Amino acid sequence: MTPGIIDTHTHYDAQPFWDRLCTSSIWHGVTTVLMGNCGLTLAPLRPEHRDAMLATFCCVEDIPVRSLASVVPWNWENFDEYLNAIDIGLGLNLMPLVGHNPLRLSAMDQAAWDRAATPDEIAHMQRLLRESLEAGAWGWSTTDSPTHAGPQGQPVPTRLAADEERVALGRTLGEFNRGIIEILPKGAGKPSPADLDHLRDVAVASGRPVFFLSFDTNAWPYVAEGHSRGRAALQPAAGHPLQSAVHAEEDDLLPQPRRVGRRDAAATRRSAAPRCADPERRAKMRDQALKPQRRRPGVPGRLVPWRSIFVRKVKLAKNQGLVDQSLTDARREAEQARRRRHARPGARGRARHRVPADDPLGRGRSRRSPTW
Numbered sequence: 334m335t336p337g338i339i340d341t342h343t344h345y346d347a348q349p350f351w352d353r354l355c356t357s358s359i360w361h362g363v364t365t366v367l368m369g370n371c372g373l374t375l376a377p378l379r380p381e382h383r384d385a386m387l388a389t390f391c392c393v394e395d396i397p398v399r400s401l402a403s404v405v406p407w408n409w410e411n412f413d414e415y416l417n418a419i420d421i422g423l424g425l426n427l428m429p430l431v432g433h434n435p436l437r438l439s440a441m442d443q444a445a446w447d448r449a450a451t452p453d454e455i456a457h458m459q460r461l462l463r464e465s466l467e468a469g470a471w472g473w474s475t476t477d478s479p480t481h482a483g484p485q486g487q488p489v490p491t492r493l494a495a496d497e498e499r500v501a502l503g504r505t506l507g508e509f510n511r512g513i514i515e516i517l518p519k520g521a522g523k524p525s526p527a528d529l530d531h532l533r534d535v536a537v538a539s540g541r542p543v544f545f546l547s548f549d550t551n552a553w554p555y556v557a558e559g560h561s562r563g564r565a566a567l568q569p570a571a572g573h574p575l576q577s578a579v580h581a582e583e584d585d586l587l588p589q590p591r592r593v594g595r596r597d598a599a600a601t602r603r604s605a606a607p608r609c610a611d612p613e614r615r616a617k618m619r620d621q622a623l624k625p626q627r628r629r630p631g632v633p634g635r636l637v638p639w640r641s642i643f644v645r646k647v648k649l650a651k652n653q654g655l656v657d658q659s660l661t662d663a664r665r666e667a668e669q670a671r672r673r674r675h676a677r678p679g680a681r682g683r684a685r686h687r688v689p690a691d692d693p694l695g696r697g698r699s700r701r702s703p704t705w
Protein backbone atom coordinates (compact mmCIF):
# COMPACT_ATOMS: atom_id res chain seq x y z
CA MET A 334 0.00 0.00 0.00
CA THR A 335 1.22 3.52 -0.73
CA PRO A 336 -0.56 6.78 -0.01
CA GLY A 337 -0.32 7.59 -3.72
CA ILE A 338 2.25 7.76 -6.46
CA ILE A 339 3.86 11.09 -7.43
CA ASP A 340 4.36 11.42 -11.17
CA THR A 341 7.28 13.78 -11.74
CA HIS A 342 6.89 14.26 -15.47
CA THR A 343 3.63 15.17 -17.16
CA HIS A 344 2.35 17.70 -19.67
CA TYR A 345 -1.07 18.15 -18.12
CA ASP A 346 -1.25 21.89 -18.79
CA ALA A 347 -4.30 21.59 -21.02
CA GLN A 348 -5.60 18.25 -19.71
CA PRO A 349 -8.00 19.71 -17.10
CA PHE A 350 -9.95 21.42 -19.89
CA TRP A 351 -11.15 18.11 -21.30
CA ASP A 352 -10.53 15.78 -18.39
CA ARG A 353 -10.58 17.71 -15.14
CA LEU A 354 -10.23 14.53 -13.07
CA CYS A 355 -7.07 13.57 -15.05
CA THR A 356 -8.39 10.03 -14.95
CA SER A 357 -5.54 8.34 -16.78
CA SER A 358 -3.30 9.14 -13.78
CA ILE A 359 -5.84 8.19 -11.12
CA TRP A 360 -6.41 4.81 -12.75
CA HIS A 361 -2.72 4.10 -12.22
CA GLY A 362 -2.65 5.09 -8.56
CA VAL A 363 -1.12 8.50 -9.14
CA THR A 364 -2.38 11.18 -6.77
CA THR A 365 0.05 14.04 -7.38
CA VAL A 366 1.66 15.17 -10.62
CA LEU A 367 4.29 17.66 -11.60
CA MET A 368 3.10 19.42 -14.76
CA GLY A 369 4.52 22.09 -17.05
CA ASN A 370 7.70 20.16 -17.81
CA CYS A 371 10.18 20.76 -20.63
CA GLY A 372 9.64 24.54 -20.74
CA LEU A 373 6.17 24.11 -22.21
CA THR A 374 3.36 25.87 -20.39
CA LEU A 375 0.42 27.99 -21.41
CA ALA A 376 1.10 30.80 -18.90
CA PRO A 377 2.17 33.50 -18.38
CA LEU A 378 1.32 34.45 -21.95
CA ARG A 379 -0.08 37.50 -23.73
CA PRO A 380 -2.76 36.92 -26.40
CA GLU A 381 -0.38 37.62 -29.30
CA HIS A 382 1.78 34.63 -28.31
CA ARG A 383 -0.99 32.11 -27.75
CA ASP A 384 -1.06 30.61 -31.24
CA ALA A 385 2.70 30.12 -31.41
CA MET A 386 2.85 28.57 -27.95
CA LEU A 387 -0.09 26.29 -28.58
CA ALA A 388 1.38 25.16 -31.91
CA THR A 389 4.71 24.44 -30.19
CA PHE A 390 2.99 22.51 -27.42
CA CYS A 391 1.09 20.48 -30.01
CA CYS A 392 4.21 19.84 -32.02
CA VAL A 393 6.21 18.57 -29.04
CA GLU A 394 3.30 16.60 -27.59
CA ASP A 395 2.14 15.33 -30.97
CA ILE A 396 -1.44 16.56 -30.52
CA PRO A 397 -3.34 18.13 -33.43
CA VAL A 398 -3.54 21.92 -32.93
CA ARG A 399 -7.23 21.89 -33.83
CA SER A 400 -8.02 19.46 -30.99
CA LEU A 401 -6.18 21.41 -28.33
CA ALA A 402 -7.36 24.81 -29.59
CA SER A 403 -10.95 23.64 -29.29
CA VAL A 404 -10.73 23.05 -25.53
CA VAL A 405 -8.32 25.72 -24.22
CA PRO A 406 -10.44 28.69 -23.04
CA TRP A 407 -7.55 31.19 -22.88
CA ASN A 408 -9.22 33.13 -20.08
CA TRP A 409 -5.86 34.05 -18.55
CA GLU A 410 -2.69 35.98 -19.21
CA ASN A 411 -0.70 35.71 -15.98
CA PHE A 412 0.00 32.59 -13.97
CA ASP A 413 -2.43 33.44 -11.20
CA GLU A 414 -5.28 33.63 -13.72
CA TYR A 415 -4.18 30.34 -15.26
CA LEU A 416 -4.27 28.63 -11.85
CA ASN A 417 -7.81 29.91 -11.37
CA ALA A 418 -8.76 28.66 -14.83
CA ILE A 419 -7.74 25.08 -14.00
CA ASP A 420 -9.20 25.18 -10.49
CA ILE A 421 -12.38 23.47 -11.61
CA GLY A 422 -12.60 20.49 -9.27
CA LEU A 423 -9.49 18.56 -10.19
CA GLY A 424 -9.18 14.85 -9.52
CA LEU A 425 -5.60 14.97 -8.28
CA ASN A 426 -2.98 17.32 -6.92
CA LEU A 427 -1.28 19.33 -9.64
CA MET A 428 2.10 20.97 -9.05
CA PRO A 429 2.51 23.39 -11.95
CA LEU A 430 5.87 24.60 -13.21
CA VAL A 431 6.39 27.82 -15.17
CA GLY A 432 7.70 27.16 -18.66
CA HIS A 433 10.77 29.00 -19.85
CA ASN A 434 9.28 29.24 -23.37
CA PRO A 435 6.37 31.50 -22.40
CA LEU A 436 8.72 33.54 -20.20
CA ARG A 437 10.95 34.10 -23.24
CA LEU A 438 8.05 34.92 -25.57
CA SER A 439 6.65 37.38 -23.03
CA ALA A 440 9.99 39.11 -22.47
CA MET A 441 11.42 39.01 -25.99
CA ASP A 442 8.52 38.68 -28.45
CA GLN A 443 9.68 37.41 -31.85
CA ALA A 444 13.35 37.60 -30.85
CA ALA A 445 12.73 34.67 -28.49
CA TRP A 446 12.99 32.43 -31.56
CA ASP A 447 16.22 33.98 -32.77
CA ARG A 448 18.79 34.69 -30.08
CA ALA A 449 20.00 34.65 -26.48
CA ALA A 450 18.41 37.20 -24.13
CA THR A 451 19.95 40.54 -23.13
CA PRO A 452 20.44 41.30 -19.41
CA ASP A 453 17.27 43.45 -19.47
CA GLU A 454 15.26 40.64 -21.04
CA ILE A 455 16.59 38.17 -18.47
CA ALA A 456 15.55 40.58 -15.71
CA HIS A 457 12.09 40.76 -17.32
CA MET A 458 11.82 36.94 -17.28
CA GLN A 459 12.91 36.88 -13.65
CA ARG A 460 10.14 39.36 -12.77
CA LEU A 461 7.52 37.23 -14.52
CA LEU A 462 8.84 34.09 -12.85
CA ARG A 463 8.80 35.75 -9.42
CA GLU A 464 5.18 36.83 -9.97
CA SER A 465 4.22 33.31 -11.04
CA LEU A 466 5.94 31.74 -8.04
CA GLU A 467 4.13 34.15 -5.74
CA ALA A 468 0.87 33.03 -7.35
CA GLY A 469 1.67 29.39 -6.51
CA ALA A 470 3.88 27.92 -9.23
CA TRP A 471 6.02 25.04 -8.00
CA GLY A 472 9.19 25.98 -9.91
CA TRP A 473 10.16 26.29 -13.54
CA SER A 474 11.22 24.14 -16.46
CA THR A 475 13.16 24.40 -19.68
CA THR A 476 14.54 22.40 -22.58
CA ASP A 477 17.73 22.59 -24.59
CA SER A 478 17.07 19.27 -26.26
CA PRO A 479 17.21 18.90 -30.06
CA THR A 480 14.12 16.71 -29.77
CA HIS A 481 12.03 19.82 -29.09
CA ALA A 482 11.18 21.73 -32.24
CA GLY A 483 8.51 24.27 -33.11
CA PRO A 484 5.85 24.01 -35.81
CA GLN A 485 8.25 24.73 -38.69
CA GLY A 486 10.95 22.53 -37.29
CA GLN A 487 12.78 25.50 -35.77
CA PRO A 488 14.31 25.13 -32.29
CA VAL A 489 11.89 26.04 -29.51
CA PRO A 490 12.82 29.44 -27.99
CA THR A 491 14.51 28.02 -24.90
CA ARG A 492 17.09 26.30 -27.11
CA LEU A 493 18.40 29.79 -27.98
CA ALA A 494 19.06 30.60 -24.32
CA ALA A 495 22.61 31.03 -23.07
CA ASP A 496 23.63 29.23 -19.88
CA GLU A 497 23.49 32.42 -17.80
CA GLU A 498 19.79 32.79 -18.59
CA ARG A 499 19.00 29.50 -16.85
CA VAL A 500 21.36 30.27 -13.98
CA ALA A 501 19.59 33.63 -13.45
CA LEU A 502 16.18 31.93 -13.36
CA GLY A 503 17.70 29.48 -10.88
CA ARG A 504 18.63 32.39 -8.60
CA THR A 505 15.05 33.63 -8.73
CA LEU A 506 13.70 30.29 -7.51
CA GLY A 507 16.38 30.37 -4.82
CA GLU A 508 14.70 33.49 -3.39
CA PHE A 509 11.70 31.32 -2.52
CA ASN A 510 13.57 28.35 -1.12
CA ARG A 511 10.91 25.95 -2.33
CA GLY A 512 10.02 24.11 -5.52
CA ILE A 513 12.09 22.44 -8.20
CA ILE A 514 13.61 23.04 -11.62
CA GLU A 515 13.31 20.65 -14.53
CA ILE A 516 15.87 20.86 -17.34
CA LEU A 517 16.05 18.70 -20.42
CA PRO A 518 19.69 19.20 -21.37
CA LYS A 519 21.16 19.42 -24.85
CA GLY A 520 22.34 15.81 -24.62
CA ALA A 521 18.73 14.79 -23.81
CA GLY A 522 18.89 11.09 -22.92
CA LYS A 523 22.67 11.16 -22.59
CA PRO A 524 23.88 14.36 -20.92
CA SER A 525 27.42 15.41 -21.87
CA PRO A 526 29.99 16.47 -19.23
CA ALA A 527 29.23 20.11 -20.19
CA ASP A 528 25.50 19.44 -19.64
CA LEU A 529 26.22 17.99 -16.21
CA ASP A 530 28.40 20.98 -15.27
CA HIS A 531 25.62 23.33 -16.27
CA LEU A 532 22.96 21.39 -14.31
CA ARG A 533 25.27 21.66 -11.32
CA ASP A 534 25.59 25.44 -11.80
CA VAL A 535 21.80 25.84 -11.81
CA ALA A 536 21.45 23.60 -8.75
CA VAL A 537 24.06 25.69 -6.89
CA ALA A 538 22.54 29.03 -7.98
CA SER A 539 19.05 28.00 -6.91
CA GLY A 540 19.82 25.80 -3.94
CA ARG A 541 16.89 23.73 -5.18
CA PRO A 542 16.64 20.24 -6.72
CA VAL A 543 17.17 20.12 -10.46
CA PHE A 544 15.43 17.28 -12.27
CA PHE A 545 17.02 16.36 -15.54
CA LEU A 546 15.21 14.13 -17.89
CA SER A 547 17.47 11.33 -18.81
CA PHE A 548 17.14 7.61 -18.52
CA ASP A 549 20.86 7.05 -18.78
CA THR A 550 21.95 5.03 -15.78
CA ASN A 551 25.55 6.20 -16.36
CA ALA A 552 24.53 9.53 -14.83
CA TRP A 553 23.83 7.96 -11.43
CA PRO A 554 27.33 8.51 -9.96
CA TYR A 555 26.90 12.18 -10.85
CA VAL A 556 23.59 12.29 -8.99
CA ALA A 557 25.11 10.54 -5.97
CA GLU A 558 28.09 12.91 -5.92
CA GLY A 559 25.76 15.93 -5.97
CA HIS A 560 23.80 14.55 -3.04
CA SER A 561 26.94 13.92 -1.03
CA ARG A 562 27.81 17.61 -1.47
CA GLY A 563 24.35 18.74 -0.42
CA ARG A 564 23.26 19.55 -3.95
CA ALA A 565 20.33 17.83 -5.47
CA ALA A 566 20.28 16.89 -9.11
CA LEU A 567 17.63 14.26 -9.58
CA GLN A 568 17.19 11.96 -12.46
CA PRO A 569 13.79 10.44 -13.02
CA ALA A 570 14.54 6.87 -13.99
CA ALA A 571 12.48 4.41 -15.95
CA GLY A 572 11.19 1.47 -13.92
CA HIS A 573 12.03 -0.85 -16.80
CA PRO A 574 13.85 -0.45 -20.12
CA LEU A 575 12.02 1.57 -22.71
CA GLN A 576 10.33 -0.88 -25.03
CA SER A 577 7.30 -1.19 -27.17
CA ALA A 578 5.45 -4.40 -27.71
CA VAL A 579 4.34 -5.24 -31.21
CA HIS A 580 1.85 -8.02 -31.81
CA ALA A 581 2.26 -9.74 -35.12
CA GLU A 582 -1.42 -10.57 -35.41
CA GLU A 583 -2.74 -7.18 -34.42
CA ASP A 584 -0.15 -4.79 -35.75
CA ASP A 585 1.37 -4.75 -39.15
CA LEU A 586 4.76 -4.40 -37.44
CA LEU A 587 5.20 -0.94 -38.81
CA PRO A 588 4.40 1.65 -36.15
CA GLN A 589 4.50 4.71 -38.39
CA PRO A 590 2.80 3.30 -41.48
CA ARG A 591 -0.21 2.43 -39.36
CA ARG A 592 -1.40 5.80 -40.53
CA VAL A 593 -1.60 4.36 -44.02
CA GLY A 594 -4.81 2.69 -42.91
CA ARG A 595 -6.18 1.98 -39.46
CA ARG A 596 -7.88 -1.21 -40.61
CA ASP A 597 -4.53 -2.69 -41.56
CA ALA A 598 -3.49 -2.67 -37.93
CA ALA A 599 -6.20 -5.14 -37.07
CA ALA A 600 -5.47 -7.39 -40.00
CA THR A 601 -4.47 -10.94 -39.26
CA ARG A 602 -0.99 -12.04 -40.09
CA ARG A 603 -2.38 -14.20 -42.84
CA SER A 604 -3.92 -11.31 -44.68
CA ALA A 605 -1.32 -8.70 -43.69
CA ALA A 606 1.58 -10.54 -45.28
CA PRO A 607 0.36 -10.42 -48.88
CA ARG A 608 -0.58 -6.80 -48.33
CA CYS A 609 2.93 -6.04 -47.16
CA ALA A 610 4.19 -7.65 -50.35
CA ASP A 611 2.08 -5.36 -52.51
CA PRO A 612 4.55 -3.04 -54.30
CA GLU A 613 2.19 -0.09 -54.24
CA ARG A 614 1.55 -0.41 -50.54
CA ARG A 615 5.24 -0.95 -49.84
CA ALA A 616 6.07 2.29 -51.65
CA LYS A 617 3.48 4.11 -49.57
CA MET A 618 4.80 2.61 -46.33
CA ARG A 619 8.38 3.45 -47.26
CA ASP A 620 7.36 7.01 -47.96
CA GLN A 621 5.58 7.30 -44.60
CA ALA A 622 8.48 5.78 -42.74
CA LEU A 623 11.01 8.18 -44.19
CA LYS A 624 8.88 11.31 -43.93
CA PRO A 625 10.11 13.78 -41.30
CA GLN A 626 8.35 13.42 -37.99
CA ARG A 627 5.84 16.09 -37.13
CA ARG A 628 7.33 16.60 -33.68
CA ARG A 629 10.95 16.18 -34.74
CA PRO A 630 11.35 17.62 -38.20
CA GLY A 631 14.71 16.57 -39.58
CA VAL A 632 14.25 13.08 -38.16
CA PRO A 633 12.60 10.49 -40.37
CA GLY A 634 9.37 8.78 -39.34
CA ARG A 635 9.13 6.79 -36.18
CA LEU A 636 10.44 3.67 -37.68
CA VAL A 637 11.73 0.95 -35.44
CA PRO A 638 14.55 -0.81 -37.28
CA TRP A 639 13.78 -4.50 -37.73
CA ARG A 640 17.03 -5.46 -36.06
CA SER A 641 15.90 -3.86 -32.80
CA ILE A 642 12.59 -5.73 -32.65
CA PHE A 643 12.94 -9.08 -30.89
CA VAL A 644 10.59 -12.01 -30.68
CA ARG A 645 9.83 -12.61 -27.01
CA LYS A 646 6.91 -15.01 -27.06
CA VAL A 647 5.44 -17.33 -29.64
CA LYS A 648 2.17 -19.24 -29.65
CA LEU A 649 3.03 -22.18 -31.92
CA ALA A 650 5.62 -24.76 -30.89
CA LYS A 651 7.12 -24.75 -34.39
CA ASN A 652 8.10 -21.09 -33.88
CA GLN A 653 9.92 -21.71 -30.62
CA GLY A 654 13.26 -21.30 -32.40
CA LEU A 655 12.41 -17.66 -33.12
CA VAL A 656 12.40 -16.64 -29.46
CA ASP A 657 15.04 -14.00 -28.68
CA GLN A 658 15.85 -13.51 -32.34
CA SER A 659 15.65 -10.09 -33.97
CA LEU A 660 13.23 -9.84 -36.86
CA THR A 661 16.21 -9.33 -39.17
CA ASP A 662 17.73 -12.64 -38.04
CA ALA A 663 14.41 -14.44 -38.09
CA ARG A 664 13.81 -13.20 -41.61
CA ARG A 665 17.28 -14.28 -42.75
CA GLU A 666 16.79 -17.71 -41.29
CA ALA A 667 13.39 -18.12 -42.94
CA GLU A 668 14.85 -17.07 -46.25
CA GLN A 669 17.71 -19.59 -45.93
CA ALA A 670 15.24 -22.35 -45.06
CA ARG A 671 13.19 -21.41 -48.09
CA ARG A 672 16.28 -21.58 -50.33
CA ARG A 673 17.21 -24.98 -48.91
CA ARG A 674 13.72 -26.26 -49.70
CA HIS A 675 13.96 -24.92 -53.24
CA ALA A 676 17.38 -26.46 -53.73
CA ARG A 677 16.02 -29.93 -52.99
CA PRO A 678 15.50 -31.88 -56.23
CA GLY A 679 11.83 -31.93 -57.11
CA ALA A 680 10.87 -29.39 -54.47
CA ARG A 681 8.10 -27.04 -55.46
CA GLY A 682 8.52 -23.43 -54.34
CA ARG A 683 5.44 -22.56 -52.37
CA ALA A 684 6.34 -19.56 -50.23
CA ARG A 685 2.77 -18.61 -49.54
CA HIS A 686 3.31 -15.08 -48.39
CA ARG A 687 6.57 -14.31 -49.97
CA VAL A 688 7.94 -11.03 -48.69
CA PRO A 689 10.51 -9.61 -51.10
CA ALA A 690 14.00 -10.39 -49.92
CA ASP A 691 15.23 -6.82 -50.06
CA ASP A 692 15.23 -4.64 -46.96
CA PRO A 693 11.47 -4.18 -46.55
CA LEU A 694 11.73 -0.46 -45.93
CA GLY A 695 14.75 0.40 -47.98
CA ARG A 696 16.70 1.27 -44.86
CA GLY A 697 19.79 -0.33 -46.32
CA ARG A 698 19.71 2.28 -49.03
CA SER A 699 19.03 5.15 -46.67
CA ARG A 700 21.87 7.07 -45.09
CA ARG A 701 19.64 8.20 -42.28
CA SER A 702 20.32 6.69 -38.95
CA PRO A 703 17.68 4.82 -36.97
CA THR A 704 15.79 7.00 -34.55
CA TRP A 705 14.53 4.63 -31.92
Ligand SMILES: [Zn+2]
Pocket residue numbers: 342343344370371
Ligand atom coordinates in the same frame (compact mmCIF):
# COMPACT_ATOMS: atom_id res chain seq x y z
ZN1 LIG B 1 8.47 16.54 -21.16
